[in-house]
Amino acid sequence: MQLFTRAGFARLYKRRRSYFAATDDPEIECMLIRAQEMARYVEHGALDAGLTGLDWVLESGLDVVKVSDLIYAKQSMGKVKWVLAVPEESVFQKPEDLKERS
Numbered sequence: 001m002q003l004f005t006r007a008g009f010a011r012l013y014k015r016r017r018s019y020f021a022a023t024d025d026p027e028i029e030c031m032l033i034r035a036q037e038m039a040r041y042v043e044h045g046a047l048d049a050g051l052t053g054l055d056w057v058l059e060s061g062l063d064v065v066k067v068s069d070l071i072y073a074k075q076s077m078g079k080v081k082w083v084l085a086v087p088e089e090s091v092f093q094k095p096e097d098l099k100e101r102s
Contacts, residue, residue: 008099011023011024012030014032018032019031019032019033020032031047035052035053035056036052036056036059036060038050038051038052038056038057038085039052039056039057039060039062039064039085040060040062042062042064042085042086042087043062043063043064043087045087048086048087048090048092049067049084049085049086049090049092049098050084050085050086051070051083051084052083052085053083054066054069054083057083057085063088064085064086064087064088065085065086065087065088065090065093066083066084066085067083067084067085067086067092067093067094067095068083068084068094068095069083070083070084070095
């Protein structure tokens with residue numbers, strides 16, 4: 001969640017034992033779910049966008065569009081790639097679209 005704050009998005013507050021995070025931006029709603037389930041939520045339209053590992057997107061075989069590679073590593077020197085995925089018909093087609101809509 002600190003990563004989102006450093007990236008310029010609204011401050012996020014995690015509620016204890018909840019899948020939802022609160023934010024100080026009324027236009028952003030967040031849901032914390034397992035990485036391997038993210039593509040399914042996006043493909044089925046339950047979420048507009050999601051961050052997950054490319055491996056989970058590929059393994060799921062679900063129909064989502066990879067918007068951008070996000071390089072990030074928290075606990076090691078090796079970098080990992082995160083993927084921003086949206087349904088094909090989404091108004092969000094690149095990370096900059098998220099900022100333009102705020």
